[in-house]
Amino acid sequence: MKGVLAALLLSTLAGAAQAQDQMSAGRYQAILGDCQGCHTAPGGKPFAGGLVLETPFGNMTVPNITQDRATGIGGWSETDFRRAVREGVAQDGTRLYPAMPYPAYTRMSDADLASLWAYLKTVTPVHHAVEADHLRFPFNIRALMAGWDWLYFKPERFAPTEGKTAEWNRGAYLVNGPGHCGACHTAKTLFGADGPVALTGASLQGWFAPEITDAKPRGVGGWSADDIVAYLKSGWNSHAVASGPMADVVERSTAQMTDGDLKAVAIYLKDQPAAQKPSSAAVAANDPAMADGKVLFQNNCVACHGANGKGEALMFPPLAGNPVLLQSSPENLIRVVLAGARAVSTPAAPTGPSMPSFAWKLNDAQLADLLTYVRNSWSNQATPVSADMVAKIRTSLKSGS
Amino acid sequence: MAKILPRKDVVIMGLGWTGAILAQELTDAGLDVVAIERGPWRDTATDFNIGYMPDELRFAVRKDLFLSPAQEAMTMRNSISQTAMPMRDYGSFLPGNGVGGAGVHWNGFVWRFHPSDFALKTQLTKRYGARRVSELQLEDWGVSYDELEHCFDQFEYLTGTSGKAGNLNGQMIEGGNVLEGSRKRDYPTPPLKMPYASTLFIEAAKNMGLHPFPAPAANLSRPYVNPLGVSMGQCTYCGYCERFGCANYSKGTPQTTILPVLMKKKNFEVRTESEVLKINLHPDGKTARSVTYVDRAGQEYEQPGAIILLCGYGLMNVRMMLLSGIGHPYDPASGEGAVGRNYCYQTQGAGARLIFEGKHFNPFIGTGALSATIDDFNGDAFDHSKLDFVGGAGISCGSSNGRPIGYHPTPRGTPRWGSKWKKAVAETYQNSLGIGAQGSSYPVRGNYLDLDPTYKDRFGRPLLRVTFDFPDNDIRMANYMSDQLEKIGRSMNPKELTVSRASKGWNSVPYQTTHNTGGATMGANPKTSAINRYSQSWDVSNLFVLGASAFQNNAGKNPTGTVGALAYWTAEAIRDRYLKKPGALVPA
Numbered sequence: 001m002k003g004v005l006a007a008l009l010l011s012t013l014a015g016a017a018q019a020q021d022q023m024s025a026g027r028y029q030a031i032l033g034d035c036q037g038c039h040t041a042p043g044g045k046p047f048a049g050g051l052v053l054e055t056p057f058g059n060m061t062v063p064n065i066t067q068d069r070a071t072g073i074g075g076w077s078e079t080d081f082r083r084a085v086r087e088g089v090a091q092d093g094t095r096l097y098p099a100m101p102y103p104a105y106t107r108m109s110d111a112d113l114a115s116l117w118a119y120l121k122t123v124t125p126v127h128h129a130v131e132a133d134h135l136r137f138p139f140n141i142r143a144l145m146a147g148w149d150w151l152y153f154k155p156e157r158f159a160p161t162e163g164k165t166a167e168w169n170r171g172a173y174l175v176n177g178p179g180h181c182g183a184c185h186t187a188k189t190l191f192g193a194d195g196p197v198a199l200t201g202a203s204l205q206g207w208f209a210p211e212i213t214d215a216k217p218r219g220v221g222g223w224s225a226d227d228i229v230a231y232l233k234s235g236w237n238s239h240a241v242a243s244g245p246m247a248d249v250v251e252r253s254t255a256q257m258t259d260g261d262l263k264a265v266a267i268y269l270k271d272q273p274a275a276q277k278p279s280s281a282a283v284a285a286n287d288p289a290m291a292d293g294k295v296l297f298q299n300n301c302v303a304c305h306g307a308n309g310k311g312e313a314l315m316f317p318p319l320a321g322n323p324v325l326l327q328s329s330p331e332n333l334i335r336v337v338l339a340g341a342r343a344v345s346t347p348a349a350p351t352g353p354s355m356p357s358f359a360w361k362l363n364d365a366q367l368a369d370l371l372t373y374v375r376n377s378w379s380n381q382a383t384p385v386s387a388d389m390v391a392k393i394r395t396s397l398k399s400g401s
Numbered sequence: 402m403a404k405i406l407p408r409k410d411v412v413i414m415g416l417g418w419t420g421a422i423l424a425q426e427l428t429d430a431g432l433d434v435v436a437i438e439r440g441p442w443r444d445t446a447t448d449f450n451i452g453y454m455p456d457e458l459r460f461a462v463r464k465d466l467f468l469s470p471a472q473e474a475m476t477m478r479n480s481i482s483q484t485a486m487p488m489r490d491y492g493s494f495l496p497g498n499g500v501g502g503a504g505v506h507w508n509g510f511v512w513r514f515h516p517s518d519f520a521l522k523t524q525l526t527k528r529y530g531a532r533r534v535s536e537l538q539l540e541d542w543g544v545s546y547d548e549l550e551h552c553f554d555q556f557e558y559l560t561g562t563s564g565k566a567g568n569l570n571g572q573m574i575e576g577g578n579v580l581e582g583s584r585k586r587d588y589p590t591p592p593l594k595m596p597y598a599s600t601l602f603i604e605a606a607k608n609m610g611l612h613p614f615p616a617p618a619a620n621l622s623r624p625y626v627n628p629l630g631v632s633m634g635q636c637t638y639c640g641y642c643e644r645f646g647c648a649n650y651s652k653g654t655p656q657t658t659i660l661p662v663l664m665k666k667k668n669f670e671v672r673t674e675s676e677v678l679k680i681n682l683h684p685d686g687k688t689a690r691s692v693t694y695v696d697r698a699g700q701e702y703e704q705p706g707a708i709i710l711l712c713g714y715g716l717m718n719v720r721m722m723l724l725s726g727i728g729h730p731y732d733p734a735s736g737e738g739a740v741g742r743n744y745c746y747q748t749q750g751a752g753a754r755l756i757f758e759g760k761h762f763n764p765f766i767g768t769g770a771l772s773a774t775i776d777d778f779n780g781d782a783f784d785h786s787k788l789d790f791v792g793g794a795g796i797s798c799g800s801s802n803g804r805p806i807g808y809h810p811t812p813r814g815t816p817r818w819g820s821k822w823k824k825a826v827a828e829t830y831q832n833s834l835g836i837g838a839q840g841s842s843y844p845v846r847g848n849y850l851d852l853d854p855t856y857k858d859r860f861g862r863p864l865l866r867v868t869f870d871f872p873d874n875d876i877r878m879a880n881y882m883s884d885q886l887e888k889i890g891r892s893m894n895p896k897e898l899t900v901s902r903a904s905k906g907w908n909s910v911p912y913q914t915t916h917n918t919g920g921a922t923m924g925a926n927p928k929t930s931a932i933n934r935y936s937q938s939w940d941v942s943n944l945f946v947l948g949a950s951a952f953q954n955n956a957g958k959n960p961t962g963t964v965g966a967l968a969y970w971t972a973e974a975i976r977d978r979y980l981k982k983p984g985a986l987v988p989a
Binding site: 300303304312315316340342345347348349350351352353354355356357358360361 | 445450633648661665
C-alpha cells in the first residue's frame with residue numbers, strides 16, 4: 001500500500017515537475033514572441049492589453065490576453081488560442097488584424113505553442129476591458145480581413161532548410177517565427193503585407209526599423225556574430241545602441257533570450273542577402289551643407305560623440321559607421337536629434353544614457369546640414385538630409401505622433 | 402488629516418548621496434524602501450541638457466538647482482549675544498534641492514579624511530597635551546580610519562574617482578599623497594591631466610621640499626563602469642561642475658552612479674516634491690513609528706516604517722531631530738545636550754592670487770576638482786608643538802572654471818568697472834592663477850545649531866538657527882596658511898602676488914563653501930554625541946542619521962568622500978547587525 005502511495009506521489013510530483021517545466025518553457029516563448037511588449041499598456045498590468053498601436057490604417061488597441069473570462073481570454077480553449085496565434089482568427093470567428101503578427105507566428109511549432117498556452121494559463125487574470133479599434137474605413141470592417149488573409153496570408157509551419165546547420169535553422173525559426181523581426185524590419189506593401197525583400201528596413205510609427213541583412217554599412221554586414229549577440233543581449237555593441245522601439249524589444253525580449261538563441265539569430269541574419277539598392281554617393285566635403293554641418297557638429301555634438309565620431313563605449317554611440325545613421329531614410333536620426341532618445345537599460349548595461357533634445361536649439365535648415373554632415377563624414381556615405389524632411393518630422397512630433 | 406500609508410521596511414528622508422547609497426544597499430538586502438524627497442526629480446538628459454547646461458546666469462548666478470529660502474530658510478548670527486536674523490538668500494553656503502541633492506552640483510573632490518581626524522581629541526591630547534586643546538570642544542568619532550578604509554574604497558569605486566595613491570598598504574608612492582592614510586588599492590581611474598597653472602604649482606612645491614599630488618576627483622579621466630554596472634563618460638574639462646549638473650555623465654553623482662540601477666528595482670520607490678514635516682515616535686519615545694510628509698498638492702501623509710533614515714543635508718537632519726523631539730538639544734551655556742552640538746564650517750580665508758605676464762593658463766579648461774594639492778600643512782600631518790594653533794589646510798592650485806560672469810581676475814588697484822576694468826580683465830584672464838587653502842574647522846562651545854525662537858517656515862515650524870564664528874584657533878591656523886601661501890607664491894615669481902587673510906566675523910552673504918558639518922555628531926559617549934559609531938540615534942534606536950552632520954570636526958578637506966564612506970559603513974551595520982537583532986547597536 002505504501003509502495004503504491006509512494007509511486008502515486010512520485011508520478012504526481014513528476015507530473016507537477018513536467019507542468020512546471022512546460023510553464024517556464026512557455027514563459028520563455030512569451031519572451032521570444034515579446035507578447036508582453038504589445039499586450040501590456042505603459043504602467044498597466046502584464047498581458048492586460050490597452051496599448052495603442054499606430055498603424056497606417058488607424059489606431060488599434062491591443063486586447064487583454066489574461067485569463068479573465070469577461071475581458072480576457074479566460075473562456076478560450078487551447079485550440080482557440082492556437083487558431084488565433086497561428087491563423088489570426090479569434091474564438092468567436094472574427095478576424096484579427098495582422099498587427100497581431102500571426103503571419104509570423106504561424107510558423108511556430110505545436111510544442112512551443114502548447115507551452116506558451118500553459119504559461120498564459122498561470123498569468124494573473126486582470127479584469128480590463130479594452131476600447132474598440134479606431135481604424136479608418138474600410139479597414140474597420142474586420143470581415144474584409146478574410147480577403148486579406150486569402151491574398152496575403154499563408155498558414156505554414158516552419159520547415160528547416162536543408163543544407164543549413166541546425167543553428168542557422170534555429171535562427172531562421174526565431175527570426176521568422178516567434179521573434180517576428182520582419183513585423184518591423186520588412187517593408188510592407190500598401191495593404192500591410194510583407195514586401196518582397198525581407199528584413200531590408202521599413203518605416204513605422206515614426207521610426208525607421210533599419211535593414212538587418214548582411215548589408216554593409218546599412219545592415220549588420222560590418223558586425224560580427226558576436227557583435228549581434230552583444231547588441232541583442234545588452235543593447236550595445238561597438239557600432240550602435242538600441243533606442244526607440246528597439247530599446248523596448250531588447251529590454252523585454254532579446255536581453256532575456258539564451259546566448260545560444262541569440263547566436264543562432266546572429267548566424268541567420270549574417271546569411272541574409274542585402275537589399276539591391278544603389279549605394280548613394282557621398283556628399284562632397286566642400287558642399288556648403290557639409291561646411292555648415294561641421295561647425296554645428298563641433299559646437300553641439302563633439303563633447304559626447306567625439307570629433308572623430310567614435311563615441312564612447314556603453315555611453316555615447318559612435319556615429320562613424322553606425323548603420324542606424326546610414327539608412328536610406330534619415331527619419332530616426334532626425335527624430336532622435338529633435339526629440340532626444342534614451343538608450344536601452346539592460347542588466348548587462350543598466351545605465352540607459354540619453355540623448356537630449358535639440359529641437360529648441362537648431363532650426364530645420366541647421367539640423368538638415370548637421371545630419372548631412374554626420375551621414376557623410378568619417379567614411380559615412382548616405383543621401384543628404386533636407387530641411388523639408390526635418391520640418392515634416394518636427395510637425396509630426398509636435399502633434400504627438 | 403494625514404492619510405496613513407502602508408508600512409515600509411525603510412523610510413528615507415532625502416535622495417541625495419547618502420539616501421541613494423543606503424537605498425541601493427538596503428534594497429539589495431531585500432528590504433522594501435521608500436525615499437521621500439523635497440525637491441524635484443532630476444535626470445541628466447532632461448535637467449542637465451548639454452545644450453543649455455553651460456548657462457552661467459541661470460545656474461551659477463540665479464542658482465537654479467539649489468534650495469531656495471522660500472522652501473526653507475535659516476537664521477544666522479555670530480554669537481549668542483546677538484539676535485539671529487533670517488537670510489534673504491542663501492549665500493555663504495548653498496544646500497542642494499531635488500533628487501541627487503548636493504551630489505548633483507558639487508565639484509567632485511573625493512577626499513579621505515586623515516586617520517587623525519577621526520580621533521582628534523586623543524591624537525592632539527597625546528601629542529601636545531590637554532592644555533593646548535582646552536579652548537576646543539573636541540570629541541573622537543568612535544570609528545577609526547582603518548575601520549572605514551573599505552568604505553572609502555567603495556565610494557571611490559562607485560564614483561570612478563580619478564587619482565593617484567600615495568600610500569598603498571604603507572608603501573609611499575611618489576606623485577601621490579604620501580601623507581594620506583594607508584589604502585588597500587589605487588584609485589579606479591588615473592589622475593586628470595594637470596592644467597598649466599597646476600604644473601607651475603607642483604614645480605614650486607617640489608622645490609620647497611613639499612609633496613604635491615593630483616587631487617582625487619570624481620570628474621573622470623577616462624570612461625568607467627562602476628561595480629553596479631553603471632557606465633560613466635570621460636570628462637571634457639568644460640568647467641561647468643560646481644553649481645551645475647554634469648551633462649556628460651562624467652561627474653560622480655547619484656544620477657550617474659546609482660539611480661539607473663536603483664530606479665529599476667521593484668522594492669524601491671521615490672516620492673518627489675514631498676517634504677517630511679516630522680518624525681513620529683512611539684509613545685515610549687524610544688523608537689520611531691513613521692514620518693509625516695506633505696506632497697506638492699498639500700496632502701499630508703503618514704508613512705510608517707521599521708527603519709527611518711535621515712539622509713537630508715546635514716543641517717536639515719539636525720533640524721528634523723530638533724523638530725521631532727529626538728535627543729537632547731544642545732545648550733551652549735551648560736555645554737550639555739548633543740543635538741546641535743559641535744557645528745563646524747570650513748576655514749576659507751587664506752588665499753593667494755598670482756598675476757604673471759605672457760602666460761596662457763586657459764582657465765576655461767577646467768573640472769570641478771582639477772587641482773594639484775599639498776597636504777604638508779593639513780590636519781595633524783605636521784608638527785604643531787611650536788605653533789599657536791592646531792589643525793591645518795589642504796593647499797591647492799587648479800582650474801575649476803574660467804566662466805565669463807564669475808571669473809575675471811584683475812590686478813590690485815583696478816577700477817571695479819569701465820574701460821580700464823575691461824582692459825585689465827582682458828590682459829589678466831590668461832595670466833592669473835589662484836592658490837587656495839581649505840582650512841579645518843574645529844568645534845568650540847559657542848558654535849552650534851538650534852531652533853529659532855521667532856522665525857518660522859511656511860508650515861509654521863521654527864527655522865534652524867546657526868550660531869557661528871570662526872574660532873580663534875582656526876583664525877591663527879588660517880594666518881599661518883597665508884604665510885605658507887606667500888612663500889609658495891613668491892617662489893613662483895609672479896608680477897603681482899596678493900595674499901588674503903582670514904578674519905573673525907563670519908558673514909553669511911558671500912559664498913564661501915557648502916561644507917557645513919556637525920550638529921548630530923557620532924561618538925562613543927551619548928552625552929557628547931547624538932548618534933553612535935553606526936550613525937544610529939542614541940535615543941531612537943530605529944533612526945539612523947547620515948551625512949556630514951555626523952562629523953565631530955571638519956578637516957581641511959571637502960567632506961563628500963567621508964560622507965560616502967560613512968554611508969557605506971552604516972549600510973553595512975544595518976544589514977549585518979541591525980537586521981539580525983533590531984535595537985541599540987551600542988549600549989548607551
